[in-house]
Amino acid sequence: MDINEIIEKLKDILSSEHPNRKIFDKDVASALGMSKESLSHLKKKNGVPYEQIAKFCAKRKISINWILFEQLPKSLEEETEKYTRIKHFTRINASAGGGSFNYDEDYEYLSIDKKLLDSLYKSNNSNPNAIAALNVMGDSMEPTLLDREVILFDKDNLDVSKGGIFIVSTNAGLFVKRVALKVDGSLELISDNKSYNSDIIVPDELDxxxxxxxxxGKVALV
Structure with missing residues (x-):
């Protein structure tokens, strides 16, 4: 990254703002809120005043990536749109009695390729707003899910008629279990690890x- 090339770009921008006069290094320094001596010193070291350039760009609504890397805003938008963000509740664990779940809890955003999310659905079309992530704790779902793996779950999919693995909130805490609907309407909560017994939730206890x-899906450990 060459400071001289960056300065020339800044001069071009300033020239468009002041078309009737020539722009010098001292004008660039002034626009960056620096002394001309400081800018001269940076040129000798090929140093880049990132913070000052960021403020310069923000004031003019210019992409700093274009100034520094010649990346056009449109190309950045196209690349960004490939990814979607889902809420990752990093302080909540499932399968070891993690307590009740509140969607207002502290969370971080997890960026995932939209095509990857879409591939998890037969329709090949996911709704990122309905997807959240939790951490697995414990070995009750091994070998399917391992301790500390991050799992993705769809909040809009609550249909247990065809079975599957669900996040279940109970009086004893928060669990990730394979759920099977029994003929009598009860639910069987199954651990894939055969060292653990299944739990039966009879119809009168479903509430x-x-x-x-x-x-x-899951973000697997290597």
């Missing part, structure tokens, strides 16, 4: 649990 969504 003591809440399904939060179906697990659709």
């Amino acid at each position: 003591t649990i809440r399904l939060l969504g179906k697990v659709i």
Whole structure:
């Protein structure tokens, strides 16, 4: 990254703002809020005043990536649109009694390729707003889900008629279990790890649990 090339770009921008006069290094320094001596010193070291350039660009609504890397805003938008952000509740764990779940809890954003999310659905079309992420804790779902893996679940998919793995909120805490609907209307909560017994939730007790969504994928550990 050459400071002289960057200065020439800044001169071009300033020239468009002041078409009737020639722009010098001292004008660039002034626009950056620096002394001409400071800018001269940076030129000798090939140093880049990133913070000052960022403020210069923000004031004029110019992409700093264009100034520094010659990346056009349109290309950045196209690249950014490839990814979508989902809420990752990093402080909430499922399968080891993580407690109740509140969508207002602290969360971070996890950026995932939209095509990857779409591939998790037969329709090949996902709704990122309905997808959230949690951490697995414990070994009750091994080998399917491992301790500390991040799982993705669809909050809009609560249909247990065809089975699947769901996030289940119970009086004992938050769990990730394989759920099977029994003929009598009860639900069986199954651990893939055969060292753990299944739990049966009879129809009269269904109001003591809440399904939060179906697990659709995971971010696996290597």
